[in-house]
Amino acid sequence: MSLFEPTAADFEPLARQEKAEQITRPSLSYWQDAWVRLKKNTRAIISLGIIVLLGLFTMIGPLLWSVNPALQNLNQVSQAPSWAKSAVVIAPYQSWDGIRLDNFTSPDQTFTSLPEPTGFSTPDTPTTQRVRLAWDQVPGADGYNVYRNNHAPRDFNDLGLPLGSTYGDELSYEDRLSLEPREYYYSLVPTDGYDEYEVYSQLILTPVLALTPDEAVERGLITDTHEVNIGDLVTIEFHPLGTDYLGRDMLARLMEGARVSLFIGIVAPFLFVLVGIIYGGFAGYFGGRVDGLLMRFAEFVVALPFLLFMILFKIAFGIGPGESGIMPMLLALVLLSWPSTARLVRGQVLQIREEGYIEAARLLGAKDHYLVLRHIIPNTMGVILVTLTFAVPAAIFTEAFLSFIGMGVAPPTPSWGSMCNEGVKTMLSHPHELIFPALLISITVLAFNLLGDGLTEALDSKMRSRD
Amino acid sequence: MKISLSKYFPALFIACCLGVEASDAVDFESQTLTIALTQEPPQLNSTKATDQVSGMVLGHLMQGLVRYDRRGNVIPGAAERWEMDEKTATFWLREDAKWSDGRPVTAHDFVFAWQRVIDPKTASEYAFILAPILNAAEINEGKLPVTQLGVVALDDRTLQVNLARPTAYFVKLTAFVTFYPIRQDFLESRGDQYAAEAKDLLYNGPFKLTEWTHSASLKMVKNEHYWDSENVTLNAIHVDYITADTRARLNLYTDGKIGFTRLDGETYKDALSKRLRIRRFTTGSVFFLEYNHRPGSPTGNRNLRKAIQSVFDPDEMVNRVLATPGNLRGESLFPIWINGVNNKFRKEYPAPQAGYNIKEAKRYLELAIKELGTIPPLVLLVSDSPTATKQGEYIQGILLNKLGIELKIDVQTFKQRLAKMTSGEFDIVGAGWGPDFDDILTFGDLFASWNMNNRGRYNNPEYDRLVRLTMNSTDPKARMDAMGRAQQILFDDAVVLPQYEQGVIYLLNPKIKGVARRVIGLDPDFTYARIVP
């Protein structure tokens, strides 16, 4: 066994090597480190991607899908998403005098029953412009009721929509009520002028989708009325996400609505966080009496019942003619929301002020503005950023809520909230009017929430040491 | 790791034991009908009630001198007969007309109620409806004491009314809520509390209010002291729900909780697919666009108004925008149900029609531009109801696309809209008018220069003259001729733009028979309704 024999050389200092001083792993600032950890969080990164996509949807979208979101088309109201359809060109609408009996006298009595009406038919081709109905006189009747249904009636109580009534001498009816190219079941019921006899006859008709040359020009399908002849087929507009209650393109409206919803959702939190930083930073930095006074006031504002005051302020600021009402809403949001950020920032500032590195920097001769800019603000940024991401969904929801109770943005400006509100009303018959805006709200809120979660983890110094 | 749920079970268990009350909206056995109201009746004091919901509830609880039958004819109410000439109207009350405490309804009760209405201290918003009575206007302005009102109880059962001017429709007028009787000793025993709760009201109508939980429910039961109670089949009308949400009401109807509800454009398709029996009713109200005629407003220009008139298509409004059955094309300020001399007014004096005419519209627009220089953006004031804003968006669309006129929509809540209408901060305002009494004047005097409801301050001496003539004449032909000319002026001058005559669709359980719907008077009227098995 040989023992270690130190020699004199062992006591010589080693030659200075550059390597010892070399930092093998790159130096990471606080933000770089946070970014690295955020990148590891797949959910947060996907959310960030979604937010970027939403931004593109709002900014670039209207350039790619250049349909006018305000353009109404009352022939294509509340259409579900579909491929392009074609329509027949027909002559402009001409009013119809109908069929009248010349020498009609009202029956002077009400009968116990009457026979079923006969000859219930249409004198020409039914189109979505109008459906004309005619029938033979029912002796003893002093009027007729016309019904229309979307399905085959089961019995007398299932005749569908009561379209209208005629007097005893009128043996025809013209239906123009939001006709669609689908199968309709028309029913005719004789009356004594007030009450119905419980008999009816039925007619099944399918109007063809039609439009006039003038309408085609108005909607930009053709440039001149001479381009088409009556009876031609033209391809009509394509609405990938369907249309709304005035026949406006849903996709275009969603893009425009995104501007409003995201504007309020992002600008409002940004503004009130900014106010909060200044106010809270001021209070926290000076401390003492100033701090006490400022914070007392912030507590007052926090105590205001949020939704109640949101409604009250919104009304108090008022919306002028033609204004969208975005600004009053923004103002109300900022006015009511800043104190929470202010309190948060103040708390942070008070805490950081006492930290050892601030002491150290001060000892090293750092000036006030250096401290604020270099240490205090960067160190509160993390908390603020997280607040900001969580404030976005809250603001979007507030906008939607106000729209729901009818105090949102003024029409015709769309917002996702107001579109949802419209959609809820017809969610059974036209689900697409609710699903798309609700989906966009959900996705946005979700993305910001997940990003917020990711940021919280990434910026948390405790987590940093745990890795 | 297992977590026991037993901690939460007790709460659920208690909940299960509470059970569900089983009630049917239309119950044959007990002849009980359950309905919903859109809002809490704001005012059940008949001297001050102004709204439809209060009117509907009060109409079942009280009765005036006369009332309307199912077909809109005037029939005896608390009075069994009456006589009228140019100066006086005399009513003889029926012997068996009784209050719900069994005491008779006397002529004094009417005198007392009417004097209260006209008393400026009461500040009744409907005091104007008493205007045909002698001294009514002066008393309301505080120039004469209330005792000077031209109404006297000759004895307990004879009521004499002295008229300020010949009023052809005075008898019909007394069916209106404001003319209901109130018993002095009862009102004085309640003071300010009168009509605040169910116990603070006395009834002379077919039903009496037995329970009133504010904003939640009302229970009306048959009034045994009502003179015609043997012909009233329903034992009770329960208002179990108060909600303005049409969808919630449809859901309640589908669930068998209520027997009657109104539908709207958003809900009727659901009712259709559920195979419910849908009915239609024309309310008698007219909706129109009112222009601001004050100096300085661009809509003071006749050619601009004519241009808009020529480009507006009431057909499209009714069929594509409102898109529910029952609405009629707006062609005139006077709706189709208004009576003329022998027939309906509109049959005798057909409304002039502009029809959709884009060339004519452009011609008028050019003239307007010549006179005004440029057309500034117009302000359309609308209320914040979904239908109103939808119509506003539609009108904005057509004016821009067809005439190139920019329209700014000004959506305001109820009071703000009224404030702006009163101060004239609009160019066009969406408005509607429901009839108060069964005479053409209920619409006709709307645009008289002195009428406070003429919010656009239209001022035309010729129109005023025609209204005055109609007010002071009892000759049907002369009156209708005057109103026929007024209708022509309204069109020629494009004073207003009629949009539609309102129609509603509603659901009524097929087991309920005998419900009356009417344009004037109590609507819907369940007085003689009955439930069949």
Added chain:
Amino acid sequence: MLAYTLKRLFAGVVTVWFIATATFIAMHQVPGDPLMNDKAVSAEIRANLEAKYGLDKPVTEQYFIFLGNMLRGDFGISFTQQNRRVNDIIRDHFPISATLGLLAIFFAATGGVLWGALTAIYRNRLPDIVIMFLVILGISVPSFVFAALGQLFLVNLNSLFGQSIIPVAGWGTFWHMLMPSMVLGLGTMALLTRLMRSSMLEVVNEDYIKTARAKGLSPTRIFFKHQLRNAILPVITVLGPQIAAITTGGFVVELVFAIPGLGRYFVQAVQQLDYTVIMGTTVFYGAFLVMMVIIVDILYGFIDPRVRLS
């Protein structure tokens, strides 16, 4: 302790005064006035109405009259329901909103704690993923969509069974409250679940849990005795503000489910510009909110020995 409570109460009174003043100023900014109605009235009648409600006096005078009445606990008479005092309106309708709110809080709190604990235990496994997905849905769909869907669900449920099992709207029995309170509590439940989950996860790594485990305590015992108790603290802190938020935020469900609560009244009052009801409701709610916060703060001192009241 007493001094602290008194100090807080005094601050609360000042806060309520601030709320009243802010409401008064905001309300009088709104154009129009409560006396306007569909049909125009003559100048004389208007003057009488103004005198009746004291609107003929200068605004500053009205303000001081209001403050005086408020101190006596009298909010005056409603403009839209001229026979009802605002105090009666609050007395009749607030308990309904409060019941609904409390039930919603109950659902939210029990649900939140339960789901939160479950997700933490099954971290990153199927139950966690499923529950978190539902929770995320709960916070990302607007409440009115949920309310409408909830009601629709009841309609379909009832028609499936051919009879009314759960009422679709209205107020009265527990069954009327079930769906609205669940809808109302959903957002809060989602929030509490997330909070509970993260707080549970944090607690799991604490030293005392490791110690307990090392001692050989059963997992159930550790869960109930140590984890749950400690993890629940942050949940209780947010409960205070959440109670107030839920009780005042019930407009939507009150509207959709035809519930005669105070929230619905407020929305109506704003639309009708019913001065007295607006003032009464905001001041009352403000006072309620302030009281809730004070109570929770004091209670927290009892629950968590670490917090000392200074």
